[in-house]
Amino acid sequence: MEIGIIGSGKMGAGLGRLWAKHGHHVMFNYPRRPEKLGAFAQEIGPDAQWGTPRDVVRFADVVLLAVPWSGIGDALSDAGSLDGKTLISCVNPFGPGGLEVGLTSSAAEEISKLVPGAAVVEAFNTIFASILYSSADLFGDKPPTVFYCGDNPEAKTKVADLIIDAGLQPVDAGPLQNARYIEPLAMLMMELGHSQRMGADIALRLMHPAAATEPLKGAEELAGSRS
Ligand SMILES: NC(=O)c1ccc[n+]([C@@H]2O[C@H](COP(=O)([O-])OP(=O)(O)OC[C@H]3O[C@@H](n4cnc5c(N)ncnc54)[C@H](OP(=O)(O)O)[C@@H]3O)[C@@H](O)[C@H]2O)c1
Numbered sequence: 001m002e003i004g005i006i007g008s009g010k011m012g013a014g015l016g017r018l019w020a021k022h023g024h025h026v027m028f029n030y031p032r033r034p035e036k037l038g039a040f041a042q043e044i045g046p047d048a049q050w051g052t053p054r055d056v057v058r059f060a061d062v063v064l065l066a067v068p069w070s071g072i073g074d075a076l077s078d079a080g081s082l083d084g085k086t087l088i089s090c091v092n093p094f095g096p097g098g099l100e101v102g103l104t105s106s107a108a109e110e111i112s113k114l115v116p117g118a119a120v121v122e123a124f125n126t127i128f129a130s131i132l133y134s135s136a137d138l139f140g141d142k143p144p145t146v147f148y149c150g151d152n153p154e155a156k157t158k159v160a161d162l163i164i165d166a167g168l169q170p171v172d173a174g175p176l177q178n179a180r181y182i183e184p185l186a187m188l189m190m191e192l193g194h195s196q197r198m199g200a201d202i203a204l205r206l207m208h209p210a211a212a213t214e215p216l217k218g219a220e221e222l223a224g225s226r227s
Helices: 010-021 034-044 053-059 069-079 107-114 153-165 176-195 219-226
Strands: 002-006 025-029 049-051 062-065 086-089 119-122 145-150 169-172
Touching: 002 010, 002 053, 002 069, 010 025, 010 034, 010 062, 010 153, 025 053, 049 053, 053 069, 062 069, 062 153, 069 107, 086 107, 086 153, 107 119, 107 176, 119 153, 119 176, 145 153, 145 176, 153 169
Parallel strands: 002 025, 002 062, 025 049, 062 086, 086 119, 145 169
Antiparallel strands: 119 145
């Protein structure tokens, strides 16, 4: 796959590196401060490609947006048209007081409003970036879950494949609106990792009973009880 990275920081560099190792072609946007390029280029290795945000979008079928919440407007306007692209958002709407959107919207939905021609899929929000740089067997044979959600089935299939290629377990969490549930979970992970001092080597995994071959029974009843 041709993958573009907008926001080549901890998440963007970590995921881009894993995808490149898996044989995908990855283009990163240049850091805004040129002095950062040296160390980053060294970390990614000789196969990294670089470009402006517009080059990245032109190059890619799938674009990862991995900038801080406060930077989404600028980043998307620098990127130009994303019509027809799959846009993965790992952006959490964190501000100094906690989540800045929730209940009636989410970062992913706000991003989708800014780029209505793109198929936005939320993913990777609850994974600490440090895990992307860890040994593949950090969690034995039970990789952490990446909940992903979106409204375009074809785009979601591509993202599920990229989650597997990053060595993680994809779990389809439904439509994009369910980003309202994923982003608070990311806030919980931040709270556990930092305020509760559990560190960044922690992750979530959705468990099924060992013998289950079908989706968990009881899910329909649970959905009924919430309506
Ligand atoms: N870190 C985690 O563990 C983690 C986990 C899950 C989700 N997330 C989410 O992932 C996103 C990125 O987090 P991060 O930890 O990777 O942050 P980071 O290391 O600070 O990297 C952010 C990157 O975004 C770039 N950036 C900022 N504004 C930009 C713009 N207008 N155009 C292009 N690039 C821009 C920065 O570029 P410069 O270097 O040029 O400033 C930097 O490279 C955040 O929304 C965060 O909530 C983070």
